[in-house]
Amino acid sequence: MFIKFALRRNLIYPLQYIIWSFVREIIHMIIYDIIKFRSPYIYMSLMFLGEIFAGAIMYCYERKKIKTIKEKKKKNILCQLN
Numbered sequence: 001m002f003i004k005f006a007l008r009r010n011l012i013y014p015l016q017y018i019i020w021s022f023v024r025e026i027i028h029m030i031i032y033d034i035i036k037f038r039s040p041y042i043y044m045s046l047m048f049l050g051e052i053f054a055g056a057i058m059y060c061y062e063r064k065k066i067k068t069i070k071e072k073k074k075k076n077i078l079c080q081l082n
Contacts, residue, residue, distance in 0.1 A: 020054070 027046065031037055 014057065024047065027050075031043055031046070
């Protein structure tokens with residue numbers, strides 16, 4: 001019996017979680033330790049804006065990717081009809 005390892009699309013989500021958690025901790029350290037700013041409201045608003053921007057970037061990327069996939073499928077269908 002073997003354990004099969006493969007790269008799958010759903011493995012992106014745990015990787016993104018690890019990356020964004022690490023980035024969040026770095027930002028937290030910069031705000032609290034280096035700048036010495038202790039207001040939690042600034043941190044909360046920065047996190048909110050970061051999540052909005054990251055979501056917008058991912059949305060635009062996925063939308064562009066889906067559009068190119070649809071165009072490729074359309075080309076393949078037209079080539080098969082000829």
